[in-house]
Amino acid sequence: MNWFTNLLTSTLGRKLLMALTGLFLILFLVVHLIGNLQLLKHDDGHAFNVYAQFMTSNPLIKIVSYVNYTIILVHILWAIMLTSHNRKARGSEGYAVSKNSSAWTSRNMGILGSIIFIFLVIHLKGFWYEMHWGGIQTVDYEGKTVKNLYLVVAAAYAQFWYAALYVVSMLILGFHLWHGFASSFQTLGLNHPKYNPIIRFVGRAFAIVVPVLFALIPIWMYLNQDIYNK
Amino acid sequence: MKINLKIWRQKNKDTKGSFKSYQLDHVSADMSFLEMLDVLNNDLIHKGEESVAFDHDCREGICGMCSLYINGRPHGPQQTTTCQLHMRTFKDGETIVIEPWRAKAFPVIRDLVVDRTAFDRIQQAGGYVSVNTGGVPDANEIPIAKKVADEAFDSAACIGCGACVAACKNASAMLFVSAKVSQLALLPQGKPERKERVEKMVAQMDEEGFGACTNTGACEAECPKGISLTNIARMNREYFGAITTSYEVKVGGGD
Numbered sequence: 348m349n350w351f352t353n354l355l356t357s358t359l360g361r362k363l364l365m366a367l368t369g370l371f372l373i374l375f376l377v378v379h380l381i382g383n384l385q386l387l388k389h390d391d392g393h394a395f396n397v398y399a400q401f402m403t404s405n406p407l408i409k410i411v412s413y414v415n416y417t418i419i420l421v422h423i424l425w426a427i428m429l430t431s432h433n434r435k436a437r438g439s440e441g442y443a444v445s446k447n448s449s450a451w452t453s454r455n456m457g458i459l460g461s462i463i464f465i466f467l468v469i470h471l472k473g474f475w476y477e478m479h480w481g482g483i484q485t486v487d488y489e490g491k492t493v494k495n496l497y498l499v500v501a502a503a504y505a506q507f508w509y510a511a512l513y514v515v516s517m518l519i520l521g522f523h524l525w526h527g528f529a530s531s532f533q534t535l536g537l538n539h540p541k542y543n544p545i546i547r548f549v550g551r552a553f554a555i556v557v558p559v560l561f562a563l564i565p566i567w568m569y570l571n572q573d574i575y576n577k
Numbered sequence: 578m579k580i581n582l583k584i585w586r587q588k589n590k591d592t593k594g595s596f597k598s599y600q601l602d603h604v605s606a607d608m609s610f611l612e613m614l615d616v617l618n619n620d621l622i623h624k625g626e627e628s629v630a631f632d633h634d635c636r637e638g639i640c641g642m643c644s645l646y647i648n649g650r651p652h653g654p655q656q657t658t659t660c661q662l663h664m665r666t667f668k669d670g671e672t673i674v675i676e677p678w679r680a681k682a683f684p685v686i687r688d689l690v691v692d693r694t695a696f697d698r699i700q701q702a703g704g705y706v707s708v709n710t711g712g713v714p715d716a717n718e719i720p721i722a723k724k725v726a727d728e729a730f731d732s733a734a735c736i737g738c739g740a741c742v743a744a745c746k747n748a749s750a751m752l753f754v755s756a757k758v759s760q761l762a763l764l765p766q767g768k769p770e771r772k773e774r775v776e777k778m779v780a781q782m783d784e785e786g787f788g789a790c791t792n793t794g795a796c797e798a799e800c801p802k803g804i805s806l807t808n809i810a811r812m813n814r815e816y817f818g819a820i821t822t823s824y825e826v827k828v829g830g831g832d
Contacts, residue, residue: 354820358749358789359779359813429789433747436788438681443583443596444674446649449793454746456791530792536814538807 361429366531368422373528375415376557386564389574392497393488399496403478423464430457452526459523466516473503501568501575510565517562524554578664580604581672582617584629587685590692594685596674606665610653611636611643613664630688636660638801641736644743645689646676651740651799658738658801678739680748682785695785696737696753702781703774704757706766719765732759734802741796741804747788752796754782755812756804762815772819779816 354360382402385394402408447454477483478496486495504510528550532538537546568575580601587594601620604613611633618628634642638661647653653662667673675689683691721729733756741752758775761767767774790809797806 350820350823353780354817357779357816358751358783358787359816360820362789363813363817429791433749433788433791436681436748436786437746438679438683438748440594440679440685442646442649442676442679444649444676447795448650448744448798449746449795453791453793526792533792533806533810534790534813536810536812536817538810 358429358432361425361432362534364421364425365429366534368418368425369527369531371415371418372422373524373531373553376561380557380560383564384560386497386500387567392486392495392501395497395500396486396493396495397488399478400493403494419467423460426457426460450526452522453530456523456526459519462519463516463523466512466519469512470516473509474499504565504568505572505576507569510569513565514562517558520561521554521558524557525551528553578604578606578667578669580613580664580667581670583672583674584689585676585685586629586688587677588687590684590686594688604664606663608664609636609660610645610647610662610664611660630686630690632690633660639736641738644678644691644693644738644740646678646743648674651678651743652738652801656799656801656803658736661801678743680739680742680787682748682750682787683739683742691739693737693739695787696739696750698785699750699754699778699781700737700757703770703777704761706761707770721764725763729760729763732756732763732804732808735760735800735804736802738801740799740801742787744795744799745788745790746793746795747791749790749796750782750785750787751790751809751812752800752804752806754778755808758812758815759808762811771815772823775812775815775819776823779812 355364382395382398385398386392388394402412452459474496477499478494481499483494483496484498485492487493504513529547532546532550582599582601583596584599585594586597599617601613601617604616608616611631614629614631621628632642632644634640636643638658641658643652643659645652645659647659647662652659654666655662677683677685677689678691678693680691682695683693686692735753735756737753739750739753742748742750745752758778761774762771792806792809794806797804
């Protein structure tokens with residue numbers, strides 16, 4: 348298994364893990380978004396609550412969620428490892444004058460990621476923790492008792508600062524994805540003149556569309572409080 | 578033209594360096610950057626001062642010896658080597674800041690000269706084709722598609738100057754290593770040692786303490802020879818493919 352540890356500890360291997368975990372998290376974003384868009388339905392949270400209940404009780408989803416937590420942790424830990432390695436490689440003496448010939452997002456993935464991490468902690472405390480261990484009201488749908496997460500979300504997004512935090516965080520996520528999406532393909536070695544334009548286009552479209560749709564939910568719910576907080 | 582210079586002076590590897598200012602009053606716009614430094618050194622020697630040490634050799638843009646981080650960019654403001662940079666690129670009265678390459682794997686030896694033998698050791702680890710002795714093979718014995726030959730040639734254009742490392746925020750040597758890996762991996766002559774080569778070169782690159790690539794593209798933008806990021810993707814492919822499928826042949830055949 349010597350080759351395997353070599354693979355995971357080499358600079359290329361560490362980048363490989365960053366790319367693979369990053370791509371998995373991109374997939375996770377899609378699933379998460381599709382679920383959340385049900386909040387835009389004006390059905391007093393029926394669809395969203397049923398979905399939230401399913402996501403927290405289905406055994407298969409449970410396994411996937413543990414994989415997801417692990418992958419988030421690996422993505423963060425490997426990023427810290429790589430960043431400290433790269434800092435060391437740069438040496439103690441820096442340049443007095445330095446002009447950048449690269450994109451801003453590509454140079455600041457660590458900072459963007461750190462902000463996303465802070466957002467993630469707030470986000471998990473606000474909804475994920477509440478859903479699992481918080482005292483949430485329940486609601487009955489056709490005889491089935493379901494936790495009313497919808498109420499928690501509606502109350503949260505009724506606060507201007509809470510909604511604003513989500514919108515800003517999604518902007519940051521967009522910047523992170525702007526570089527991250529195409530970059531992961533490059534790291535995996537998936538670079539070919541035939542496919543590069545498609546990867547770049549899909550990556551940039553994803554970095555815009557997904558965060559915008561995510562941000563739309565708090566904006567919409569804040570603006571339509573008369574519907575959401577009856 | 579008049580030129581103000583701020584040059585990094587450092588006695589040796591172990592002492593701390595600092596910037597020193599110089600002024601040149603009669604610089605010709607037609608001088609190359611290195612000729613301008615020659616003039617400065619001439620002045621310094623006449624004054625009995627220590628001349629500025631900098632790397633140079635062919636002065637034709639092909640040897641890869643010249644370096645210099647000029648006004649915040651490796652090899653200065655143009656996509657060329659420092660020796661092919663001319664003073665007409667600068668304005669009269671401009672202050673030019675000259676620094677050595679900065680990377681842990683490239684320690685400063687003196688003034689603007691850094692130790693780039695790390696690149697040599699990476700090359701020695703696998704950047705070659707083993708050729709058994711015998712008759713000289715005919716040049717066109719093995720057919721190679723023109724496009725493949727061109728691609729390999731583009732990679733082979735790397736002169737190993739280290740501008741990629743100097744430009745990279747992570748001091749990553751991946752553009753250099755990937756160019757060397759690509760050049761041989763693309764050609765039939767490089768195929769027999771293909772897997773071993775990439776594994777050994779990457780291991781040596783890590784051993785030397787270069788950083789990891791974050792795909793910023795700064796290396797590609799600053800490379801005087803236009804080596805592209807495609808090489809890095811190719812090296813990644815080669816490496817992941819090699820490390821997951823290579824096997825060591827035991828001498829004597831084993832059991």
